[in-house]
Amino acid sequence: MNKRTEQKQNTRQLILRTAKACFIDKGFLETTTAEIASRAEIAHGTLFLHFKTKEILIVEILDNELEQVNDKIQTLIARTADISSALKVYLDFLEREEDLFSVLARELPFYPDALRGKILFREAIIRNHFQQIIKEGINRDELRDIDPIQAITFLFSTLNYYLSMRKIFREEQESVIGKFRDKVIKTFLQLIEKG
């Protein structure tokens, strides 16, 4: 690769890194292209040389992120066959990626259909994994006879709620997921476990 294309790749990566940082700070909707350019210390026009529109930039970043999410989910699915440990692994994951997921939780209803679809599709895979575990538990008569879909909706909605209201719930730089994880796990287990 010659000097020129190498430099071009560097700039492209710089834009991606900087944009991701901006988006995590302020959300996709409220970050401006001028802001990204300024923070990356490049000209405003340079950004559009690499990404024709702001949306294309957002989609590329989210695709990258969701790809990594997908990998972690595969691990999660492979390793966890009981709810309790699956829950723990998933909440650990959410807590680590909380900066990004709280943005998604808030902004999801405002994204263009295609983008929202992608995000919901990833979520559906995780939901489905949990549902399967619960179904099997019910079949083995180890869990209560509840609707797995509804149970999972309760769980995911609650996590979504904490994430979207993050700025209200968390003090300082603490994690909302960390703050509520024990209570959420406990109540959710009460919902599905017998006795």
Added chain:
Amino acid sequence: MNKRTEQKQNTRQLILRTAKACFIDKGFLETTTAEIASRAEIAHGTLFLHFKTKEILIVEILDNELEQVNDKIQTLIARTADISSALKVYLDFLEREEDLFSVLARELPFYPDALRGKILFREAIIRNHFQQIIKEGINRDELRDIDPIQAITFLFSTLNYYLSMRKIFREEQESVIGKFRDKVIKTFLQLIEKG
């Protein structure tokens, strides 16, 4: 009252009515002042004669709405001492006002602090009513020994989720709350009831 002030009041009410309709259609954030003026068939400038800023207009409308919400809640609280009927009354209420509440569910994280605070305060009153009923149920040993706050958070988060994702979940002009009410009630009762 003379002709002038009477006409002024009429215009003011016209703006309030029209703005409310616009906000319900497109949300507070995406409705423009020009749109409201055009739909009300008044000059753009007239709007600012009656409401100094868009935010003041929004706050006035939401205060009106929340006031009515408050009245209905008082009735709800007065009439319902058991969860099952309180739930039904509340979901009926949500279903009737779904147009407005789905906007609030989506946009809440983006409102200025004071406005969001007002909305959450009203919600807190309702949550608190439910929590009291559950606490009493637990004390009388009629309900399971769960954390009332967490149980209510599960319920409200789920309703919030359905409302904010309304455009995905509902087909045609049907109500999301109507669509999911039975399942939500059933699962919630399983969470809190014994057996």
Added chain:
DNA sequence: GTACTCAGTGACCATGTACTCACTAAAAGG
């Protein structure tokens, strides 16, 4: 060494939107 290529630049443009203000005309007042 010379001509060509293209990443990068930043002033500029188009658009959208909240808000203003000089003006108009109808109503109020004496």
Added chain:
DNA sequence: CCTTTTAGTGAGTACATGGTCACTGAGTAC
């Protein structure tokens, strides 16, 4: 009546923001 007041008007302003384009200068090819 004639003057004053004021609801209403709508062109205009200020600003934000996504996106463009003629130009520059370092790198590449010959």
